[in-house]
Amino acid sequence: xxxxxxxxxxxxxxxxxxxxxxxxxxxxxxxxxxxxxxxxxxxxxxxxxxxxxxxxxxxxxxxxxxxxxxxxxxxxxxxxxxxxxxxxxxxxxxxxxxxxxxxxxxxxxxxxxxxxxxxxxxxxxxxxxxxxxxxxxxxxxxxxxxxxxxxxxxxxxxxxxxxxxxxxxxxxxxxxxxxxxxxxxxxxxxxxxxxxxxxxxxxxxxxxxxxxxxxxxxxxxxxxxxxxxxxxxxxxxxxxxxxxxxxxxxxxxxxxxxxxxxxxxxxxxxxxxxxxxxxxxxxxxxxxxxxxxxxxxxxx
Amino acid sequence: xxxxxxxxxxxxxxxxxxxxxxxxxxxxxxxxxxxxxxxxxxxxxxxxxxxxxxxxxxxxxxxxxxxxxxxxxxxxxxxxxxxxxxxxxxxxxxxxxxxxxxxxxxxxxxxxxxxxxxxxxxxxxxxxxxxxxxxxxxxxxxxxxxxxxxxxxxxxxxxxxxxxxxxxxxxxxxxxxxxxxxxxxxxxxxxxxxxxxxxxxxxxxxxxx
Numbered sequence: 001x002x003x004x005x006x007x008x009x010x011x012x013x014x015x016x017x018x019x020x021x022x023x024x025x026x027x028x029x030x031x032x033x034x035x036x037x038x039x040x041x042x043x044x045x046x047x048x049x050x051x052x053x054x055x056x057x058x059x060x061x062x063x064x065x066x067x068x069x070x071x072x073x074x075x076x077x078x079x080x081x082x083x084x085x086x087x088x089x090x091x092x093x094x095x096x097x098x099x100x101x102x103x104x105x106x107x108x109x110x111x112x113x114x115x116x117x118x119x120x121x122x123x124x125x126x127x128x129x130x131x132x133x134x135x136x137x138x139x140x141x142x143x144x145x146x147x148x149x150x151x152x153x154x155x156x157x158x159x160x161x162x163x164x165x166x167x168x169x170x171x172x173x174x175x176x177x178x179x180x181x182x183x184x185x186x187x188x189x190x191x192x193x194x195x196x197x198x199x200x201x202x203x204x205x206x207x208x209x210x211x212x213x214x215x216x217x218x219x220x221x222x223x224x225x226x227x228x229x230x231x232x233x234x235x236x237x238x239x240x241x242x243x244x245x246x247x248x249x250x251x252x253x254x255x256x257x258x259x260x261x262x263x264x265x266x267x268x269x270x271x272x273x274x275x276x277x278x279x280x281x282x283x284x285x286x287x288x289x290x291x292x293x294x295x296x297x298x299x300x
Numbered sequence: 301x302x303x304x305x306x307x308x309x310x311x312x313x314x315x316x317x318x319x320x321x322x323x324x325x326x327x328x329x330x331x332x333x334x335x336x337x338x339x340x341x342x343x344x345x346x347x348x349x350x351x352x353x354x355x356x357x358x359x360x361x362x363x364x365x366x367x368x369x370x371x372x373x374x375x376x377x378x379x380x381x382x383x384x385x386x387x388x389x390x391x392x393x394x395x396x397x398x399x400x401x402x403x404x405x406x407x408x409x410x411x412x413x414x415x416x417x418x419x420x421x422x423x424x425x426x427x428x429x430x431x432x433x434x435x436x437x438x439x440x441x442x443x444x445x446x447x448x449x450x451x452x453x454x455x456x457x458x459x460x461x462x463x464x465x466x467x468x469x470x471x472x473x474x475x476x477x478x479x480x481x482x483x484x485x486x487x488x489x490x491x492x493x494x495x496x497x498x499x500x501x502x503x504x505x506x507x508x509x
Contacts, residue, residue, distance in 0.1 A: 043494040174497035
């Protein structure tokens with residue numbers, strides 16, 4: 001199932017053609033382990049699997065398409081029809097500024113700078129805060145006193161790592177790992193599916209530059225990202241090719257999503273809104289898409 | 301008309317008479333490492349409140365603690381009955397100081413007894429609070445804290461019971477969330493540490509001075 005590693009044919013996982021992705025996480029492994037040791041001792045409830053729930057969920061990524069008035073209208077219509085709005089990182093503030101009240105906010109990045117995403121003047125009594133145990137102590141300091149905080153562990157259940165050993169010892173084996181991709185949005189889908197949600201509408205998950213922007217709001221950490229052209233077309237249909245400008249992490253995010261859909265696609269419904277790379281791939285058939293880029297890409 | 305406590309006693313007498321396997325597993329035995337870790341305790345006097353089979357009390361004794369035990373209904377295994385551990389039949393929402401008194405008065409070591417007669421260093425209460433009628437939960441927690449000088453260790457099941465159906469009763473009368481318990485316990489004592497183990501919540505609580 002979703003959070004367990006199962007043997008999967010390599011061909012199923014092959015998304016990128018002619019690209020070698022080499023990357024490193026943005027903090028050291030020791031920092032992550034220290035963060036986890038600190039976070040689990042703060043006495044928060046853990047995320048655990050729940051029975052399926054019928055509500056539609058909007059996951060709000062921070063991609064540039066959020067600035068499109070038509071996209072904003074779609075979001076508003078879905079919220080008014082009862083969809084649960086889930087924000088990640090900076091999209092919480094983006095939503096509040098547009099008079100949209102998120103039901104849940106999710107943060108996963110281990111860097112202390114992410115504490116800024118948790119600062120809010122808006123009422124928090126109806127907000128569920130979902131925080132990865134790998135987040136820095138500054139992040140937890142920023143949410144101190146909130147009522148509805150849930151802790152999740154960004155790890156596949158059967159990985160044999162130092163992190164697993166820490167969690168096993170502290171929780172006496174009673175914890176659930178949340179698998180998924182490298183970015184907060186791809187992990188959010190797995191997390192929310194674990195909580196029982198089945199039907200997702202993704203907005204602002206473009207996985208590419210649009211109109212010269214990488215986010216719909218200022219995100220200084222990404223200002224130095226490399227911007228590379230990627231040609232994408234369904235297998236055997238080069239006439240349908242489109243070129244998108246992407247940072248390596250955009251492409252990695254696309255790979256994560258496509259792999260997740262190929263392996264676990266029967267467990268959820270995914271509708272990606274907008275005209276970005278991820279939407280194009282899903283609309284043209286995720287199982288038959290090849291991404292090509294001649295250059296070698298570094299994933300930050 | 302039977303009181304709530306008498307009614308509860310009858311229920312658990314029936315459980316012990318009907319379900320042989322009920323005393324096979326001991327939550328306290330299972331959570332003993334967590335108690336040691338969270339409290340930092342290496343010895344001292346302990347009350348096992350809601351001892352049931354007494355397996356947990358025996359494990360505490362084997363770990364070097366001086367143990368007394370109490371419960372509303374006697375489900376002790378023969379090894380516990382044969383031990384020198386003082387056992388008192390007592391409802392947990394009643395004043396527990398008589399248990400502390402009896403622990404000293406009945407101690408075969410007499411004047412060398414480690415029990416003060418006033419209270420215990422630690423109180424452990426493993427998978428018991430969920431059996432308490434919800435209206436009595438705060439009072440029960442208060443009673444446990446009242447007889448602990450250092451701290452109270454609680455393990456609380458967060459899920460429905462599987463045995464009650466065999467006696468036509470609901471055994472877990474208070475099935476609530478981790479945060480529900482945390483709020484109530486935090487009102488009555490100082491939570492030093494708490495852990496959400498998904499189906500069970502663990503708390504180590506110090507009495508407020």
